[in-house]
Amino acid sequence: MHMVRMHYSEFMRMSCDERDEFLSREILKTNPSLITRLTEPHKRYNSREIIAEMNNVIMNLDTENKILSDTVKWMHDTIWELMHEKREYGQSNGTAPGDCGGYRDFRDCGNCRDREPSEECMEVTAHTGQTEAAYSEAAAADMSQTEEAEKGYKR
Numbered sequence: 001m002h003m004v005r006m007h008y009s010e011f012m013r014m015s016c017d018e019r020d021e022f023l024s025r026e027i028l029k030t031n032p033s034l035i036t037r038l039t040e041p042h043k044r045y046n047s048r049e050i051i052a053e054m055n056n057v058i059m060n061l062d063t064e065n066k067i068l069s070d071t072v073k074w075m076h077d078t079i080w081e082l083m084h085e086k087r088e089y090g091q092s093n094g095t096a097p098g099d100c101g102g103y104r105d106f107r108d109c110g111n112c113r114d115r116e117p118s119e120e121c122m123e124v125t126a127h128t129g130q131t132e133a134a135y136s137e138a139a140a141a142d143m144s145q146t147e148e149a150e151k152g153y154k155r
Contacts, residue, residue, distance in 0.1 A: 002030065 004011075004026055027111065 006022075011022075041133065
């Protein structure tokens with residue numbers, strides 16, 4: 001039992017039908033309906049729907065996993081093919097394409113100095129230059145952030 005927010009005089013001014021309707025609404029507010037009480041366990045413990053949803057999620061994850069596994073397998077096979085090609089080329093020619101003897105620039109390489117450099121040697125040089133530029137840029141950005149942080153700390 002709980003108190004209703006209404007003055008006694010207001011309640012007494014109501015007709016019998018109005019009182020009945022008011023009390024019925026107040027009772028229904030605090031107590032769930034019969035239908036709500038009957039369907040509550042179904043909503044709370046409906047394992048069939050949960051299992052069906054989980055099966056869908058599992059099937060989607062299996063599909064995604066298969067795609068990723070196939071991609072990794074393809075990458076692995078491609079790497080091995082390239083390594084075998086490089087070894088075969090190196091055995092037949094003495095050196096492999098793109099193998100500039102550890103030099104950073106094809107112009108310093110003995111293999112490329114006397115002849116037109118291969119595309120692979122030029123790509124290695126370009127990649128090395130890009131990597132060095134990226135490292136320099138990152139280091140400069142890091143230094144500027146450190147200096148800004150120190151200035152803010154000193155204030």
